[in-house]
Amino acid sequence: MEIPVVDLASIIKHSNEEDRKKAVNEFGKACLEFGFLRIINHGLPDELINRSRELAKQFFDRPNDEKLECKPVSTILPAGYGKMHGSFGCNEWLMVCEPILGFNVFPSSVPHVRETLEEIFVHLQKLGAMVENMVNEYLDLPSNFLSQFNDDRSKDVLMCWRYPPVAAEDANKIGREEHQDTNCFTFLLQDDADGLEYEKDGSWIPVLPMEGTLVVNVGSTIQALTNKKMIAARHRVRKPKGRNRHSFAFFYNIGGEKWIEPLPKFAEEIGEAPKYKGFFYKELLQARLKKERNPLTLREEVLDLDHFAIPVEDYND
């Protein structure tokens, strides 16, 4: 089933109240029913998107030893270049963090790559705050509740990905393992290579590239806070055929010290048992990151939100 497309023009332009409410409603409903949607008229300039894509591509085209010089300098947030070495292929990434932190590492051989990727980072961060406010309104939470709860922007991350092409016989194999994003909201900018799929009611459905749109998906943190009203849909990426696939994934994150548990409004206050135990966000994140960076991690060591689920039979205890 095609994911919904939500037009954000009325939100960006602060136009009439009726259109604004309509957009908030459509956005919120898509988070409940799909956990995956597209947005149009999202306010990100086309020119900036194209420039960012072009420079990320130029970076990945540089020789290996030059890319390796962009290895992370910070152990807190490993901004910089990395490459996977697992059965899912040698996907490469360039991780960009909040520019003010000063952790970002870029090659001097690609002029303007820093300014450009840090510029799109800031735009995506604003979009994240806007979407968070829309969801806050849709869920009828106290004004600014989510933005006050999620008040640390230093953990936001932009991942620029390159999925290298594979031999013909391997095409269509999975190049990025199925997962839920752990964060609040993710914004995805794909190039024109297909491969992204999301899971709905047990089926895998392609999210085909569509120029002018940004894909948004809900993360596990929002699923837990809403007691599974909003869903963090699983997604995965198939290996590209005969060419590289590039994408940007911007993670509107939350601080590791935040205690995440279903809000009473979506549990006790409406007579529903909480579906998750409380946890510190970092507990969920750490096991995921370990897996991503160390292919030897065993599957059973990887935590996802289900790890904190309260079994149904315990609901009424």
Ligand SMILES: O=C(O)CCC(=O)C(=O)O
């Ligand atoms: O490359 C994509 O389209 C998806 C990337 C993704 O799911 C992620 O980075 O979490």
Ligand SMILES: [Fe+2]
């Ligand atoms: Fe993801």
